[in-house]
Each structure stands twice: as structure tokens, then as C-alpha cells.
Amino acid sequence: MNQSAHQNKVVDKSKIKFLVEKLKEGAVIGIPTDTVYGIAARMKDLKAVDRIYRIKNRPRTKPLIIFVSDPHQVDDFVEEMPPFAYDLMETFWPGPLTLIFPAAETLSREITAGLNTIGVRIPDCKPVIDILKAINEPLVVTSANISGKKDPVTAAEVLAELGDSLDYILDTGTTLHQVVSTIVDVTGEHPKITRQGALKKSKLEDVAIDIR
Secondary structure, eight states: OEEEEOTTSOOOHHHHHHHHHHHHTTOOEEEOOSSSOEEEEETTOHHHHHHHHHHHTOOTTSOOEEEOSSGGGGGGTBSOOOHHHHHHHHHHOSSSEEEEEEBOTTSOHHHHTTOSEEEEEOOSOHHHHHHHHHHTSOEEEEESSSTTSOOOOSHHHHHHHHGGGSSEEEEOSSOSSOSOOEEEEOSSSSOEEEEOOSSOHHHHHTTOTTOO
């Protein structure tokens, strides 16, 4: 496992290229986000997806989420999108908001943990956006910890928790919010907060008055 330090959150293009190449080869890497550190792999690489579950000791009943660099990419693996979801995306992406959509039938149920829904986010973290744009495909992501333990906000915490089970860790210092993203389910008639995180309900209510 290699660890790369970039405390000012500006990551050299050569490092981005290196990480993209490794992801294409099947690597599972530790990445910073604006909320907590995560572990990531290519969405289409189901062997790497399986590794994520094994590394975290994550129950197979708990889904992963998907990171994209552009809201239009959501259409590739989401069944439908209500109008209020567009408003939330436009206002809070990139940022600490994960939206739960109906999953398209073509999306692997290994990622959704057998559910018919999928969580999607665009993080407000330039190095991750650079990776997503360079690889030009979504990544599956989950917090970089053993399931049920404290969410890491530094690369050092990731290293202590997961050690050499990851292929690489990209270190950009302490995360911005130091708390998980807020999750909003947009599969029903009204948007519903299913996990309160960095984005507060009062902010969401400015865009979705009927949020629950």
C-alpha cells in the first residue's frame, strides 16, 4: 500500500493519472472527500466491489453509493428522477448530499445490496472530481473504516484502520466537514431525510419545502 500526501488538496496531474490507471487495473483505493475518507473502486469492476465489502467486513445487505462527476451521468443507472430531485442536485451538488434514487434494472445488485434503490453523490472535493473526470466513469464508494466503527477524517485514521488491505491512500489532510453526508430519499412523493449529516434540514427546506 502506498500513501501520498497532498495537504493543500491540490493533487498533481501525474498522481491523478497514476490512480486512474490503478483503478482500471482493479485497485481499491482510499480517497478523501468533503465529508469523511472513503474507499473507492470502479462501479463496473465487480471483483473490486467484492473486495470493498470484504475489506470493510460490510454486511452484504448494506449498499454502496456511487460517485459521479456530472449530474447527467445519473441517468445511466437510475430508473426515474422526480422534479424535486433536479432542484436538490442543482443546488447542493457538488456537496455533502447523497440522494437515493430508484435503481435501473441494469445496475448490479451487488452494488445495491439487492435493493431497488441506489445512493448517488457528487463530492465537493477537487482531487476526487479530477479522478472521476479522468476515468470517465462512476466509482462505488463507502466510508474507509471497518463497518460500524468511527468514520475517518484523515488518511492516518484510514491507514490505522485498514492498513495494507487498500492498494493506495490519497492523503489531502483533514476533510472539510468531518462528518458524513446527509442522505435524502427521492423515491417517494416527497423527499425524505434518512440520515442527518453535514447538510442541515433547514438548508434543504429552502429548496424542498415539503421535505420530511
